[in-house]
Amino acid sequence: MSNPKPIVDHLFTADPSAHVFNGKLYVYPSHDRETDIQDNDNGDQYDMNDYHVFSMDAVGGPVTDHGVALKADDVPWVGKQMWAPDAAEKDGKFYLFFPARDKEGVFRVGVAVADKPEGPFKPEPDYIQGSYSIDPASFVDDDGQAYLYFGGIWGGQLQCWRSGKFDKAAYETMEATGDEPALLPRVAKLSEDMKSLTSDVQGLVINDDDGKPIHASKHDRRFFEAAWVHKYKGKYYFSYSTGDTHFLAYAIGESPMGPFTYAGRILDPVQGWTTHHSIVEFKGKWYLFYHDTSLSGKNHLRSVKMRELVYDSEDKLKLAEPQS
Ligand code: FUB
Numbered sequence: 001m002s003n004p005k006p007i008v009d010h011l012f013t014a015d016p017s018a019h020v021f022n023g024k025l026y027v028y029p030s031h032d033r034e035t036d037i038q039d040n041d042n043g044d045q046y047d048m049n050d051y052h053v054f055s056m057d058a059v060g061g062p063v064t065d066h067g068v069a070l071k072a073d074d075v076p077w078v079g080k081q082m083w084a085p086d087a088a089e090k091d092g093k094f095y096l097f098f099p100a101r102d103k104e105g106v107f108r109v110g111v112a113v114a115d116k117p118e119g120p121f122k123p124e125p126d127y128i129q130g131s132y133s134i135d136p137a138s139f140v141d142d143d144g145q146a147y148l149y150f151g152g153i154w155g156g157q158l159q160c161w162r163s164g165k166f167d168k169a170a171y172e173t174m175e176a177t178g179d180e181p182a183l184l185p186r187v188a189k190l191s192e193d194m195k196s197l198t199s200d201v202q203g204l205v206i207n208d209d210d211g212k213p214i215h216a217s218k219h220d221r222r223f224f225e226a227a228w229v230h231k232y233k234g235k236y237y238f239s240y241s242t243g244d245t246h247f248l249a250y251a252i253g254e255s256p257m258g259p260f261t262y263a264g265r266i267l268d269p270v271q272g273w274t275t276h277h278s279i280v281e282f283k284g285k286w287y288l289f290y291h292d293t294s295l296s297g298k299n300h301l302r303s304v305k306m307r308e309l310v311y312d313s314e315d316k317l318k319l320a321e322p323q324s
Pocket residue numbers: 014015030043046083084134135152225226274275276
């Protein structure tokens with residue numbers, strides 16, 4: 001596979017969530033920064049404390065860095081680690097959903113609002129009640145109903161929420177064992193004003209080829225983190241990073257709340273420990289945004305890249321052949 005250049009190289013960026021707003025392509029990434037924290041499975045080295053928003057008028061054209069759109073110091077409930085964000089537009093307002101550890105060290109999801117896609121975003125004083133873990137992804141369906149997806153295991157703490165309440169001791173179990181179904185990503189409906197959840201948080205079922213939920217032992221297929229939802233020809237595509245293998249996989253369903261059925265892989269593991277992506281249609285073509293560590297060689301200093309995606313005759317997703 002050819003290795004594209006990062007979309008920007010003046011700072012480190014990761015976990016890109018791409019959206020088209022007002023005819024432009026906007027990217028909402030994490031802003032990775034230097035730290036002397038040692039790499040560990042808890043992800044302590046991902047010690048980010050603000051977000052920048054980027055935009056482009058055309059693929060391959062200049063990318064504008066709109067500067068700091070939100071910072072940890074401005075969010076009363078945040079303790080540390082502003083991880084992978086997402087954005088949504090509803091009724092002319094723009095919403096930034098972001099995970100961070102609260103002052104007790106528990107990951108939650110917050111929301112901040114702006115009048116423009118690039119911000120600045122004004123945070124709500126508290127996190128979204130009922131939210132937990134990491135990697136929020138919002139999806140606004142054609143009927144206006146918005147959904148929030150979230151969850152990530154290991155450092156993302158999803159394994160602590162099996163019972164619906166935070167169980168610190170469950171952290172060490174890291175994930176389900178091989179005899180159980182895999183831990184499920186979470187989904188809930190968002191309110192009209194996008195600031196609260198209006199349904200119970202439920203597990204989003206991803207079935208395997210046999211029609212049963214993917215088993216915990218299937219590391220190349222089971223959910224790990226980095227949920228994303230897009231719609232194509234009336235079907236919902238749920239994509240995510242897998243198990244401890246970090247393939248980028250996807251599943252297809254008839255409803256945004258699931259169930260979904262495993263449909264294949266989009267991307268092999270990238271350079272670096274994490275895989276996180278988004279999928280967006282822009283000017284009639286589909287694009288995958290992702291990151292790798294090719295610029296830095298360090299797990300916690302990543303760079304956002306993009307590649308074109310195509311659908312085959314059965315509406316399966318694959319990377320477009322690189323242009324020579
Ligand atoms: O950027 C910190 C974490 O790394 C994200 O939340 C995960 O998805 C992984 O990319």
